Amino acid sequence: MTPGLLIFIILGIIAVAAAVAMILSRNTVYAALFLILNFLSIAVIYLILGAPFIALAQIAVYAGAIMVLVLFVIMLLGTHQLDPREPLKWQRPLAILLALALIVQGVYALVMRYGFKATALAANPELVDPKNLGLVLYQKFSLPFEITSVILLVAAIGAVVLTQKEKKDGGI
Amino acid sequence: MFPVIFPIILAVILFCLGFVGVLVRKNAIVILMSLELMFNAANLVFITFANYYQNLDGQVFVIFVMVTAAAEVAVGLALIVDIFRAKKSISIDEMHSLKG
Numbered sequence: 720m721t722p723g724l725l726i727f728i729i730l731g732i733i734a735v736a737a738a739v740a741m742i743l744s745r746n747t748v749y750a751a752l753f754l755i756l757n758f759l760s761i762a763v764i765y766l767i768l769g770a771p772f773i774a775l776a777q778i779a780v781y782a783g784a785i786m787v788l789v790l791f792v793i794m795l796l797g798t799h800q801l802d803p804r805e806p807l808k809w810q811r812p813l814a815i816l817l818a819l820a821l822i823v824q825g826v827y828a829l830v831m832r833y834g835f836k837a838t839a840l841a842a843n844p845e846l847v848d849p850k851n852l853g854l855v856l857y858q859k860f861s862l863p864f865e866i867t868s869v870i871l872l873v874a875a876i877g878a879v880v881l882t883q884k885e886k887k888d889g890g891i
Numbered sequence: 892m893f894p895v896i897f898p899i900i901l902a903v904i905l906f907c908l909g910f911v912g913v914l915v916r917k918n919a920i921v922i923l924m925s926l927e928l929m930f931n932a933a934n935l936v937f938i939t940f941a942n943y944y945q946n947l948d949g950q951v952f953v954i955f956v957m958v959t960a961a962a963e964v965a966v967g968l969a970l971i972v973d974i975f976r977a978k979k980s981i982s983i984d985e986m987h988s989l990k991g
Contacts, residue, residue: 874962
């Protein structure tokens with residue numbers, strides 16, 4: 720067993736356990752913290768797979784900015800304990816059963832397609848260098864990059880408009 | 892290194908867990924976080940195949956997915972705050988005003 724495989728298995732177990740704990744935890748704050756743990760372990764897997772820039776962006780953007788926003792809203796609304804008793808008696812076992820079926824199906828299809836022969840490659844300096852990532856992003860994908868700026872602008876304006884207090888005389 | 896199928900299997904498991912979270916939870920914020928989990932599983936597949944085919948396009952796509960996820964969370968949380976103001980609850984059972 721190579722060190723890479725060992726680290727990957729440990730991280731995978733942490734990631735799956737954190738995801739399960741996130742779904743099961745009653746307290747929303749704990750759910751958010753478990754999700755951050757999941758994001759961190761996935762970020763280290765990105766490092767193993769030779770994507771250091773993405774790994775750090777994952778920690779900064781996902782585990783940092785997005786989850787802080789989620790935690791902020793949880794605290795703002797004070798709904799962390801407000802989760803009502805969930806009257807899902809027969810849906811829950813059914814959902815778990817169907818999810819297991821989906822997992823088995825997906826794993827079967829992918830194992831049939833790729834098998835265990837195809838191995839991930841050790842970090843390749845060409846691929847790891849953020850400079851090359853930037854070159855691909857700004858040359859080959861320059862138009863999608865510009866479009867994402869419009870998405871971010873629309874999201875920012877939309878968030879501001881949605882959370883605005885309603886005006887009495889007609890405004891939004 | 893390890894077979895490329897391992898991270899893919901991990902991604903399948905995480906995606907299905909996120910899917911279960913969307914199905915069984917009623918708290919809108921937890922549903923948003925389960926969506927994040929599913930985005931993350933898709934990102935893991937992109938990174939794995941970027942490594943396998945030694946091509947950077949997958950990593951660029953992950954950046955785009957992150958941007959979209961950030962925009963989605965911003966708008967989604969704004970909607971949740973608005974719904975909470977109106978209904979004093981973020982349980983998705985309460986959100987049936989548009990039902991015909």
